[in-house]
Amino acid sequence: MLETRDLTIRFGGHVAVNAVSCSFAPGTLTAIVGPNGAGKTTYFNLISGQLKASAGTVSLDGRSLTGMAPSARTRAGLGRAFQLTNLFPHLTVLENVRLAVQATRDGTHRRGLKLWSIWSDHRDLVARADEILTQVALKAREHDAVASLPHGDQRKLEVALLIALEPKVFMFDEPTAGMNAAEAPVILDLIRQLKQDRSKTILLVEHKMDVVRELADRIIVLHNGTLVADGEPAEVIASPVVQEAYLGVSTKEAA
Numbered sequence: 001m002l003e004t005r006d007l008t009i010r011f012g013g014h015v016a017v018n019a020v021s022c023s024f025a026p027g028t029l030t031a032i033v034g035p036n037g038a039g040k041t042t043y044f045n046l047i048s049g050q051l052k053a054s055a056g057t058v059s060l061d062g063r064s065l066t067g068m069a070p071s072a073r074t075r076a077g078l079g080r081a082f083q084l085t086n087l088f089p090h091l092t093v094l095e096n097v098r099l100a101v102q103a104t105r106d107g108t109h110r111r112g113l114k115l116w117s118i119w120s121d122h123r124d125l126v127a128r129a130d131e132i133l134t135q136v137a138l139k140a141r142e143h144d145a146v147a148s149l150p151h152g153d154q155r156k157l158e159v160a161l162l163i164a165l166e167p168k169v170f171m172f173d174e175p176t177a178g179m180n181a182a183e184a185p186v187i188l189d190l191i192r193q194l195k196q197d198r199s200k201t202i203l204l205v206e207h208k209m210d211v212v213r214e215l216a217d218r219i220i221v222l223h224n225g226t227l228v229a230d231g232e233p234a235e236v237i238a239s240p241v242v243q244e245a246y247l248g249v250s251t252k253e254a255a
């Protein structure tokens, strides 16, 4: 269970996230919605550790993550899909995914300097990387340099890297932003697949209400940094606070 308690951040006099307390259970996809500037990305940044909270706590399975660096939170099981800034752009797609698989297994699978075990580890890593590339429909691109990938394939690779890390929690911030009509369904399919694994917790920041309606088991609404609604999608979407605070500003997307 991922939990935030009174999570708060102030920028100068502005409270961007205001005492948000919420729990996210395994087997649940929660969509976080709200108008532009509501604090959704900032809330994500506080959970993943990109921003330091002014007050409040974050914990995963009872273990406090508050104060931990983002990398330590990743090791603890928080996985966030990021733009490809932390990739090796001149290595191939396969090599990048293999390195992510290796990073996850290092420490648990280290078996000393035995040539056979190094070789068989390498074979296992490549096999797992291969499996993930098939899952995200990137197998055809495995030998391409990451820097040469079109935008949609880069976003798929982000998901591939996330899967390689085997997190307990998957965090997606507008995963289909900037994608064309052919690319977006691939990412949404991947999220649907991840949902099948009932041990995973999925958080999704998403503006497109049709996507939210289809994927979310639960919706929470942020408005001016405050949690203003939380519940079943149909109920939350129909609530006056959402109609007014959110759908009112993006009726086109909600239609």
Ligand SMILES: Nc1ncnc2c1ncn2[C@@H]1O[C@H](COP(=O)(O)OP(=O)(O)OP(=O)(O)O)[C@@H](O)[C@H]1O
Pocket: 011, 016, 034, 035, 036, 037, 038, 039, 040, 041, 042, 043
């Ligand atoms: N580093 C920062 N310094 C100062 N203010 C910030 C910073 N990051 C975010 N903010 C402010 O915090 C508020 C919340 O921003 P945030 O990006 O989290 O909103 P959002 O709900 O994700 O919006 P959008 O839907 O447009 O992505 C905004 O008023 C924003 O200007």
